[in-house]
Amino acid sequence: MTEGVVLEGRGLVKRFGRTVALDGVDLAVRGGEAVAIMGPSGSGKSTLLHCLAGIMRPDAGEVTLLGRRVDGMRERERSALRRSRFGFVFQFGQLLPELPAEENVALPLMLGGVPRARAVQQARTWFGPLGLGGMEGQRPGELSGGQAQRVAIARALVTGPSVVFADEPTGALDQATGHDTMHTLVTAAAHNGASLVVVTHDPQVARWCHRVVEVRDGRLLPGHTPSPEFSGGGAR
């Protein structure tokens, strides 16, 4: 029945002291699917993303990637998993300022053991399609905000991940550039067969995603979990 489901969180609960950031969330992401997470500030979007991505351990519930339990793994394994199976795009500040753009993109490959020359060569192939032609040698400080986010997108996708997580990837950009960047992200992920989980405040972004889920006070709003096998599970 879980055919097509790549990543799945069930009954996720996360507390910070007395704050209940996640209060029993179920979410399944299918292969190649783009899911937008929306909701007011402080509702638990980032926490949900962190739990799904193996950055945080939920206090209760489970996360599985292609049927493998993620939440029980040790930090070292989760770290390896994030490196090899996931890609990340954050709001800003994720590129190493002293590395040229192409080396920033090549870094995940090198961490995975690809020799430097091949990693850089492979990284370069991403620049043209993402509209970054000629910027391979620029350093992040010399790029515009939108260009830097495209480099980050290339870096997230270069290892061929199963899922790309993006937490407000356009939050620091003006609206036009933001839409542009988000479009690039969605299409590039789809083109590479990667699922996408993106946290956003921009309702427009939903247009490019297959599905929008809404978080309120640590719960998914009912009616927003279309996967039949989990229907009704969002508001326990």
Add this chain to the structure above:
Amino acid sequence: MSAAVTIAWRLLRGGGRRGLIGAGLTLAAVAVSTAFLMFTVAVNVAFEHRADREAWRNPVPADAARAVAVQGVRRDFFQGRMITVAEVAALRPGVAPPPGAARFPAPGEAWLSPALAALVRETPPDRLGGRFPNVAGTLAGETLVHPGELVAVLGRAPDDPALAPGRGGDGVAPTPVADFTGRHGADAVAYQSLALVAGVLMVVPLLVFSGAAARLTVARRDQRLAALRLVGATPGQVVGMTVVEAILLALAGAVAGVAGYLAMTPLLARITVAGGTWFVADLWPGVLITFGVLLAVPLLVGASAVLGLRRVVVSPLGVARRETPPGMRVLRVVAFLAVVGAFPVLGRGNAGVVVVAVALALPFLAVNLVGPWVVALIGRVMAGTARRPAWLLAGRRLVDDPRSAWRTVGGVALTGFVAGFVGLLSPSAGLLGDAPADRLRLGVPAAQAATVQAGAERRLRAAGVPARVTVTGTGDRRLVEVTPEPAATPGSTGGSPREGSPEVLERARTALDGLVPGRGASTPAEDDLPGMLLLGDIRTGTVVVLAVSLLVATTSAGITAASSVLDRRQTYALLRLAGTPLSVLDRARRSETLVPLVVMGGGSVATGMFCALPFVYAGLNVTGVLALGVCVVGGFAGVVGAGALSSPLLRSVTANPGPRPD
């Protein structure tokens, strides 16, 4: 201004826990460097104090009309320790007494320093007390070089043969004086010069360190300040805020440093130099100097902060966008080579000590000048050849910010310069050979040799000391040599000291006291004692300078390592979120320190050795090379350790999954 203070205070308070860690690091750095700065200055002042107290023993000759007293100074010994004996005679009544004595010693009277008085009390009179039969009082501390110094002031009649003009021998020949002020002696000046050189060697790293501490404040703030600039704060306001913050922090640090130094003085006073420890008061450099330090350190830190801020102020985007840093100029290398090349020329000949000290500071600054340039070069090579991510990250980081990398390793590299310099310079103990200590000698004019020999035999017999008395030497000066002989009576009771032992030697010496007026008997080893002391002190100084430099360097390495983690916490945290193993980040951090350390440390040691070459008289010595080795190993371990200390910080800083802009 008061608005700036308020905002600065808010920024400091509002910086959160990490902001406080950063502020604490700055404060600690300033405190440490202030404490060492106080020490460096105080050491020079302390030698000045010693020289002042000792000055009266180097009398300034007065012409006959103005002379009120005659003064001669000689050396005596007791079991290898030196006793300074000043013999004084008043030429008229009512002459002011020599320093430390309550009144002018009457002929035959002896005034002893507390340590000598105690020694006389504890020792059987036939070994020591017999030399001072009529002890009249105790000398006050104001006349002593160090608390344990053995000094005797003996009163004489003006016509005493001991004060006869032209008596030869060691010490100061009898001199007519108008008062007991005197001037600094040659030994004291030598010590002051050495202290000055040591001071220069320590001050430069300290200044570099203080500057680094200031930059640390700025680095912590530059992001926020650039943001303020973007919001529209005027350059004056931005500078004002940062400088006020830096100065306030530095002032607090400087006060803590002075307090720390003062708390340490009782310990520091125990360091033995020139045969004795220190009066704690000697290590107090005075209110004026202390205030000077308290003023200078915050000003220096403030000035450094202004320099560090220049880029933010010039362009609001300067820091926010992290432009390519300006290339390091080849000019630096040229300046470095010029200075190093000029050094042997400057150092040769009998240049004054100050010139030498300045000349010494120059290559030191030159190493500092060329450091960042070479670091950038190393980075380019590393980045170009890197195959593994850690190596690549390290190389790129060195190219990006060679100055900050240099700040981490520069201190140790400069210590390498010191070590290379003194490693070659410090003379070995074997330089003076190993003179015998089992016989006493008395130098006399050839004409008196026979009389003195007979007199010695008579006195020794009377004192019951079995000894052989011979005369050696040729020309118009002879040595009457007294060798105590092994026991003639093997059955002597256990209570009496064994023949040939130090006790017997002292009995012989005491018996011979006054045989030749104004001159005591000494062993060849004792004759070498002042030279040996100086050599030992140079070694002590070397160890102190190296220890201080090493401590400063390691502390600064630790602080810069920690602050570089704090500066880059967001990027590090996001890299870790994306699955970059911490071990890769740690390895990169290690390489970005170790590689320049190896290259620059080695280069500095070589530069130091090269600069020391013109001063080397006696060839290499084991102690120096050993100190060098210890320094190299210690510096290495220190920097690696300091870097390792910030690993937990890296862990905790990157553990927070929601990286906030702060």
